[in-house]
Amino acid sequence: MPPLPVAVSREHNTVTLHPSGEIDHETAPALTGAVREAEGELRGLVVDLSEVSFMDSAGLHALIALEHHCRERGARLDLAGARDQPARLLDLVRLAGIFTLAG
Template sequence: MYMLSVPMGWERGALVLRPCGEIDLHTAPALTEAARGVAEPWREMVVDLSGVSFMDSAGLHALIGLSQRCRARGGRLTVTGVREQPARLLDLTGLSEVFTTT
C-alpha cells in the first residue's frame, strides 16, 4: 500500500501543505486532493517539500494542478524545503522557474 501523509495548516493567510513520503503515481492524488476539502477560502498556497524524499512526474503534475488552482483564485503557489532529488527534477523540467521557490 502506498501512502502520502499531507498535514496542512495556515500561515499568514496561506494554506500550507506539508507532504511526507514519496510523491509518485500512486500517492500524487493525495496531494492534489488535500486542498479540495478546505472550506475556508484561500488564494495563496505553500507546499513544503522538506518531508519529501522522492518525486516523479506525477508529483510535478500535482504541483502544476495546485498552481493552476491558485492562479484561478488570483494567488500563487510557493514551494519550500525542496530536497535534492525533487530539486533536480524541478530544475530539469524548468519548473523551478515557474514556481516561487524558497
C-alpha cells in the same frame, strides 16, 4: 503503497501542505486532494517539500495542477524546502522558474 501523508496548516489566508515521503502516480492525488479540503478564503498556498524524498512526473503534474488551481482563484503558489531528488527534478524540467522556490 500507503497513501501520502499530507499535514495541512493554515495561517490567515495561506494554507501550507506538508507532504511526507514519495510523490508518485499512486500518492500524488493525496496532494491535490488536501488543498480541496483546506480551501476557504485561499490567498496563498505553500507546498513544503522538505520531507519529500522522491517525486516523479505524477508529482510534477500534481504541482502544476495546484498552480492552475491557485491561479484560477487569484492565489499564489510557493514551493518550499525542495532538496535532493525533488529539487534536481524541478531544475531538470525547468519548472523551478515557474514556481517561487523558498528555502
